[in-house]
Amino acid sequence: RDYTERRSLNFINVRRNKTQFNRKPHFYDLENLSFSYSYNDMYQRNYNIQKYLDQKLRTSLNYSYTMQPKFYEPLKNLGPIAEKDYLRFLREFNINFIPNSIAINTNVIRSYNEQLSRSLVEGLPDLPTLTQRNYMFNWDYLIAFDLTKSFQFTFRALDSYVYDNYGADEDVQLYDNFFTVGRPEHYHQTFEGSYKLPFDKFKYLDFINSTISYAADYDWQAPAFSNINLIGNTIQNANTLTISGDLVMDRLYQQFNLDKLYTTKKTVRVDQNGMVLPPEPGKQEKSGDTGQKIGRFGIDLLTSIKNIRLAYTENSGTFLPGYIPENGFMGLDSYNGSFAPSLGFVFGSQSDILDTALRNGWLLSRSSTDNVYSRNYNKSHFEKFDYSMSIRPTRNLDMELFGNRTYTESFVQQLDVVDDILNESPINGVGNFSISYFMLKSSFSDEDALFQEFKNNRAIISQRLADKTGGNIDGFGETNQDVVLPAFLAAYSGEDAGSIELDAFRSTPLPNWRITYKGLMEIGWFRENFRNFTVENSYRSIYTVLSFTNNLKYVEDDPYSDINRDISGNFNPEKLYNGVSLIEEFAPLVRVDLTMKNSFSVRAAFNKDKALNLNFNNNTVTEINGEEIVVGLGYRIKNVRL
Numbered sequence: 001r002d003y004t005e006r007r008s009l010n011f012i013n014v015r016r017n018k019t020q021f022n023r024k025p026h027f028y029d030l031e032n033l034s035f036s037y038s039y040n041d042m043y044q045r046n047y048n049i050q051k052y053l054d055q056k057l058r059t060s061l062n063y064s065y066t067m068q069p070k071f072y073e074p075l076k077n078l079g080p081i082a083e084k085d086y087l088r089f090l091r092e093f094n095i096n097f098i099p100n101s102i103a104i105n106t107n108v109i110r111s112y113n114e115q116l117s118r119s120l121v122e123g124l125p126d127l128p129t130l131t132q133r134n135y136m137f138n139w140d141y142l143i144a145f146d147l148t149k150s151f152q153f154t155f156r157a158l159d160s161y162v163y164d165n166y167g168a169d170e171d172v173q174l175y176d177n178f179f180t181v182g183r184p185e186h187y188h189q190t191f192e193g194s195y196k197l198p199f200d201k202f203k204y205l206d207f208i209n210s211t212i213s214y215a216a217d218y219d220w221q222a223p224a225f226s227n228i229n230l231i232g233n234t235i236q237n238a239n240t241l242t243i244s245g246d247l248v249m250d251r252l253y254q255q256f257n258l259d260k261l262y263t264t265k266k267t268v269r270v271d272q273n274g275m276v277l278p279p280e281p282g283k284q285e286k287s288g289d290t291g292q293k294i295g296r297f298g299i300d301l302l303t304s305i306k307n308i309r310l311a312y313t314e315n316s317g318t319f320l321p322g323y324i325p326e327n328g329f330m331g332l333d334s335y336n337g338s339f340a341p342s343l344g345f346v347f348g349s350q351s352d353i354l355d356t357a358l359r360n361g362w363l364l365s366r367s368s369t370d371n372v373y374s375r376n377y378n379k380s381h382f383e384k385f386d387y388s389m390s391i392r393p394t395r396n397l398d399m400e401l402f403g404n405r406t407y408t409e410s411f412v413q414q415l416d417v418v419d420d421i422l423n424e425s426p427i428n429g430v431g432n433f434s435i436s437y438f439m440l441k442s443s444f445s446d447e448d449a450l451f452q453e454f455k456n457n458r459a460i461i462s463q464r465l466a467d468k469t470g471g472n473i474d475g476f477g478e479t480n481q482d483v484v485l486p487a488f489l490a491a492y493s494g495e496d497a498g499s500i501e502l503d504a505f506r507s508t509p510l511p512n513w514r515i516t517y518k519g520l521m522e523i524g525w526f527r528e529n530f531r532n533f534t535v536e537n538s539y540r541s542i543y544t545v546l547s548f549t550n551n552l553k554y555v556e557d558d559p560y561s562d563i564n565r566d567i568s569g570n571f572n573p574e575k576l577y578n579g580v581s582l583i584e585e586f587a588p589l590v591r592v593d594l595t596m597k598n599s600f601s602v603r604a605a606f607n608k609d610k611a612l613n614l615n616f617n618n619n620t621v622t623e624i625n626g627e628e629i630v631v632g633l634g635y636r637i638k639n640v641r642l
Contacts, residue, residue, distance in 0.1 A: 001046070002044075002046040002047075002189070003043075003044065003045050004042065004044045004045070005043040005044075005045070006040070006042050006043075006563065007039075007040070007041050007042075007101065008026050008039065008040045008041075008062065009037070009038075009039045009322070010037065010038045011037040011038075012036050012037065013034050013035075013036055013040070013337055014034065014036065014037075015031065015033060015034040015035070015091055016030045016031050016033075017031070017268075018031045018036060018418065020221040022293070023540065024425070025065075027065050027067075027102075027381060029065075031062055032058055032064055032065045032325050032613065033062070034061075034062045034064075035059075035060070035062075035225075036058075036062075037058075037059045037061045038056075038057070038058045038610050039055075039056070039057050041053065041054060041055040041056070042056075042593045043449055044056045045288075045553060047118070047611055048114045048117060048118060049115065049116070049117055050117065050118045050121070050129060050495070051116040052114070052116075053112070053113070053115075053130075053179075053611070054111075054113050054114075055110075055111065055112040055113075055174045055394070056111050056114075057108070057109070057111070057175075058108070058176055059106075059107070059108045059109065059587065060105060060106060060107045060108070060340045062103070062104070062105045062106075062503075063102075063103065063105075063107045064101070064102070064103045064104075065101065065102050065103075066100065066101045067098050067099060067100060067101065068098075069095075069096045069098055069146045070092060070098055070143075071094040071096045071103060071148070071149060072095055072096070072097075073091070073092065073093065073094045073247055073385040074093070074095075075090050075091055075503070076091055077091055084153065084166075084242045084516075084556045085201075085203060085608075086203070087619030088201045088202070089198050089201035089202065092201060094148050094149055095147065095148055096146055096147060096148065098144055098147075099143050099145045100143075100144040100145060101142070101143070102142070102146045103140075103141065103142040104139075104140070104141045104142075105138075105139070105140040105141070106137075106138070106139055107136075107137075107138040107140070108136070108137055108138075108139075108178070108502050109134075109135075109136040109137075109332070110133075110134070110135045110136065111133070111175055112131075112132075112133055112173065113131070113132040113133075113383065114129060114130070114131050114132075115129070115130045116129045116130075119572070120545075126149050127431070133164070133172065134162075134164075134173075135162065135163035135164070135180075135182065136162055136182075136185075137161040137162075137181045137182055137599075138158065138160045138161070138179075139157075139158070139159040139160075140156075140157070140158050140159075141154070141156070141157055141349075142154070142156040142157075143155050143156075144243065150195055150196040150197075151192055151193070151194065151195045152198075153191065153192065153193035153194075153295045154188050154190075154191070154192045154193075154575055155189070155190070155191050155617075156189065156510070157187070157188070157189040157190075157330070158186075158187070158188045159184070159186075159187050159191070159327070159329075160184075160185050160186040160187070161181045161182040161183060161185055162182050162183060162185040163177065163180050163181070163182030163183075163227060163471070164183070164225050165182065165183055166183065168270065174563075174591040183221060183225070183606070184326050184327055184466050185221075185222050185301075186219075186220070186221055186222065186255065187218075187220040187327040187331055188217070188218070188219045188220075189199050189214045189217070189218050189297040189330065189331055189346065190216070190217050191214075191215065191345060191347055191348070192213070192214075192216075193213070193214050193215075194210075194211055194213040194214075195212045195213075195639065196210070196211050197210040197211070197212065197432075197508050201325075201418070201608040203255065204255055205250070206251060206253075207247060207248050207249060207250075207252040208245060208246075208247050208367070209245065209247075210243070210244065210245040210246070211242075211243075211478045212241075212242070212243050212245075212364075213240075213242040213244075214240070214242075214348075214543070215239065215240045215242070216237065216238070216239045216240075216346075216347045216367070217237060217239075217348070217349030218233075218235070218236075218237045218331050218345070218348070219235065219236050219237070220233060220235050220323075220326075220331060221233060221235075222326075224417075225470075225570075229364075229514075230372050230373065230374070231321070231322065231364070232321065232323055232324055232363070232364040233318070233321040233322075233323045233324070233325075233326070233420035234320065234321045235319075235320050235323045235341055235345075236317065236318060236319040236320065237313065237318055237345055237346065237348055237349075237350075238316065238317035239270060239315070239316055239347075239348030239349075239350065240310075240313065240314070240315045241313070241314045241315075242313050242314075243310075243311070244309075244310065244311045244314045244565050245308075245309070245310040245311075246307070246308075246309050246310075247308040247309075247310075248305065248307060248541065249305050249326065250303075250304070250305055250306060251309060253303045256463065257265055258299060258302065258303050259417070264314070265444075269551070271536070273551070276440070276563040279545050296334075297394075300393060300394055301393055302345075304391050304392055305390070305391055306390045306392055307387075307389070307390040308388075309386075309387065309388045310385075310386075310387050311384075311386045312383075312384070312385050312386075313382075313383065313384045313385075314381075314382070314383045314384075315380075315382040315383075315384070316348075316350045316379075316380065316381045317350075317378075317379070318345075318350060318353055318378070318379050318380075319370045319376075319377065319378040319379075320341075320353055320354065320357065320363040320377055320379070320415075321358070321376070321415060322375050322417065322503060323341075323362055323363060323364075324361075324362055324363065325340040325341070325362055328594065330343075330346060331346040332346065335360075335362065335419075336360055336361050336362075338360055340357075340359070340360065340362050341362070341632045342356065342603050347564065348505055348601050350379070350381075354377055354415075354422075355621075358417070358420070358421075358422055363415075363417050363517065364417065365417040365418065365419060365420045366418060366419075367418070367581045368418055368419070369417060372416060374414075375414075375415040375416070376412050376413065376415060377412070377413045377414075377415045378407070378411065378412050378413075379408065379410065379411045380408075380410040380412070382406075382407070382408045382410070382476070383406070383408075384405070384406045384407075385404060385405045385406075385509065386402075386403075386404045387402065387404070387509070388400060388401065388402040389402070389405055389511075389537040391431060393587055394518035394519065396517060396518040396521070396522065397513070397515070397516075397517050397518075397519060398516045399513060399514070399515050399516075400513060400514045400515075400516075401433075401511040401512070401513050402436070402507035402511065402512055402513070402514075403436035403511050404434075404435070404509055404513060404545035405434070405435040405436070405506075405507075405511060406432075406433070406434045406510040407431070407432075407433050407505065408431050408432050408433075409429060409430070409431030410429065410431065411427050411428065411429045412427070412428045412429075413425060413426075413427045413428070414426075417469045417616040419469075426552050427550070428458065428485060428493055428549070428552075429548065429550035430547065430548070430549050431547075431548055431549075431550070432545065432546070432548070433504070433505055433544065433545040433546075434542055434543065434544040435506050435509050435510075435542070436508075436509040436510055436512050436540075436541065436543075437513070437541040437542055437543035437582065438493065438512075438541055439446070439492060439493045439494065439541045439582060439584045440494070440539065440541075441494020442491070442492055442493060442494040443584060443586075443610070445494075447623060447625075450479065450491050451621065452491055453490075453491040453493075454487055454488055454490075454491035454492070454621070455554045456489075457486075457487035457488075457490050457497035457510075457559050458478050458483050458487045458492055459489045459523070460487070460497040460498055461476075461483045461486045461490075461497060461502070462476040462477070462478075462480070462483050464498070464502065465482060465483065465634065467501070469559075469560050470560060471559075471571060472501045472560075473564060474569060475560065475569065475570055476570065476571065477569060477570045477571065479568060479569060479619055480570040480571065480573070481573055481576070481577055481580065482502070482571075482573050484614070485504055485577070485614070485621070486500055486502050486530065486581060487511070488614050488621070489582075490579070490622055491541070492582055493582070493587045504545060504575075504577065504580075504598040505545070506543070511540075512539050512540045512541060513534065513537075513538070513539050514536075514537075514538045515537045515538070516534060516535075516536050516538075517534070517535045518532070518534050518535075519537075520533045520535070521533055528597075529596060529597060530595060530596055530597065531595045531596065531597060532593075532594065532595050533592075533593075533595075534592070534593040535590065535591070535592055536588060536590070536591040536593070536605075537586070537588065537589065537590055538584075538585075538586065538587050538588060539584075539585070539586055539590070540584070540585045540587065541582070541583065541584045541585070542582075542583050543580070543582055544579075544580065544581045544582075544583070545577055545580050546577075546578050546579045546580060546581060547577070547578040548575045548576060548578070549575065549576050549578075550574070550575055550576060551572055551573055551575060551576050553566070553572050554572045554573065554574050555572065556574075559571060559572070559574070573627045576616075577616050578615075578616065578617065579613060579614055579615045579617070580613075581611065581612060581613045581614070582610075582611070582612040583609070583610070583612075584609060584610045585608075585609040586605075586607060586608040586609065586611065587607050588605040588606055588607050588630075589606050589607060589608045590606050591603070591604070598639070599635060599636040599638070600633075600634070600635050601633070601634040601635070601636070602631075602632070602633055602634075603630075603631070603634075604629075604630065604631045604632070605628075605631075606627070606628070606629055606630075606632045607626075607627070607628040607630065608627050608628075609625070609626045610623070610624070610625050610626070610628070611623070611624045612624075
């Protein structure tokens with residue numbers, strides 16, 4: 001027969017509740033502690049299985065304490081600093097020495113599994129008992145700190161240990177050596193900090209809101225116990241830097257009273273009781289003269305920029321295998337007379353850790369006769385910049401300008417240390433690039449003429465490169481990618497091949513836009529026949545390097561000599577591009593959205609787009625053009641009874 005037995009015992013979040021609410025909390029109060037215990041097991045036997053036992057245990061002890069920050073302002077009442085507005089940034093300088101919260105968690109997580117199957121064939125020996133153990137001991141601690149009102153940071157670390165260094169013949173049950181921590185198996189820490197720049201402390205800069213954020217990750221991972229001396233540990237880190245800014249321009253205009261210039265003041269008559277009287281009969285409010293209207297229009301243009309938003313994000317990471325030292329406090333281990341890996345690395349620094357590790361003997365080394373274990377050293381980098389700007393030259397015209405730039409790149413190198421010396425190997429790099437672009441000058445040009453211009457541009461670019469580098473012009477042939485790419489961009493963006501930038505990676509994202517105009521409702525005929533009449537236009541263009549890799553045949557020491565030529569006679573470029581693309585969209589080129597007085601509405605749009613792809617593998621240009629007309633009709637019925 002089949003027999004199954006399950007048992008469970010749980011105590012969840014056992015703690016002492018606070019009874020005296022008017023008593024000041026302290027860090028040593030028992031109320032800050034909590035305890036949890038969970039045990040589950042299952043026993044089973046049947047015709048095939050003589051004994052099956054599965055036990056799971058999880059117990060934890062947690063400490064958490066929250067404090068109220070106390071900010072000290074040491075310069076607040078100091079002489080002229082307390083009186084002068086321009087010294088506000090000193091007067092409001094503050095510092096706090098008390099953390100916001102502290103948390104320490106300890107977890108013991110164990111599982112024990114045992115299975116003994118029956119020998120169902122007579123005469124065969126008994127089957128062995130299969131045993132599986134996973135005994136973990138984890139630490140988790142966190143501290144949150146508002147060092148000032150503008151600068152906050154959080155630090156958290158997870159330290160995991162595994163108890164697996166017992167003999168194969170030892171029968172270690174679930175509760176045996178319960179408080180044995182074991183060997184370090186995994187360590188992970190994160191640091192997050194943010195700082196609000198003090199622009200609001202300065203009179204003419206308080207229209208700027210800007211924040212800098214930084215996040216760092218560090219990870220240390222050990223392999224299985226039997227492989228530590230063969231493949232070593234791995235460490236990796238990453239950091240993310242974010243800078244954002246929001247410029248509220250109306251606040252700046254108010255500082256100079258630009259919003260009040262040419263503002264017509266209405267004359268209001270009141271009686272002796274303060275009640276507002278109607279205008280005198282026969283007198284009308286004079287509207288502004290032509291000069292005032294021109295002045296008002298000029299001020300509207302001067303104050304047309306309403307908001308500017310900027311955002312920059314950068315992320316970098318490093319992965320290093322074959323690492324010998326273990327982890328200690330804050331991830332650091334005292335090894336060979338120094339702290340490994342370094343305080344900077346555990347907090348996200350991207351300095352060359354490989355060279356430091358080699359000099360300090362932190363990496364596993366083999367002899368020339370030992371087996372080779374494949375290990376790769378990796379570095380990655382990502383950066384992105386975005387901006388947008390809201391413009392309103394008049395109350396009926398809204399414009400939004402926007403742009404962005406994205407760049408990613410990663411490197412991989414084979415890591416093989418022989419007798420403490422790195423066996424040099426090629427560094428393989430790969431990346432992508434995109435940036436907002438501007439192609440309006442050629443948007444409506446003939447495709448055949450543009451392609452012919454592209455081919456003609458190659459001679460101009462070739463001569464420019466020869467003059468710039470001093471290399472022989474025959475090394476910049478018609479199929480050289482350093483020639484083809486600028487010629488392609490010049491032709492299809494309407495730029496001059498004699499002045500266009502030769503580098504493939506542009507630094508400044510060009511603005512695209514979205515425009516909405518409602519001014520037609522100011523005209524009498526439109527006002528009489530329509531409830532609203534809106535015209536829209538939108539333009540977006542993007543230039544993308546689809547994928548690039550570093551050229552292993554590139555001779556860095558002498559790039560414009562005969563030793564750095566390919567089979568076509570061209571100079572080998574430093575980077576190889578699979579292809580580039582140009583995309584242009586008018587979405588819409590024009591859109592009309594109107595509602596008539598009779599509740600009939602119409603939305604009509606004409607969209608136009610173009611996609612160009614330059615493939616360097618076969619030297620071809622692919623162009624796709626599209627046009628689209630979208631029409632929507634509607635009618636609003638009032639007072640419908642259901």
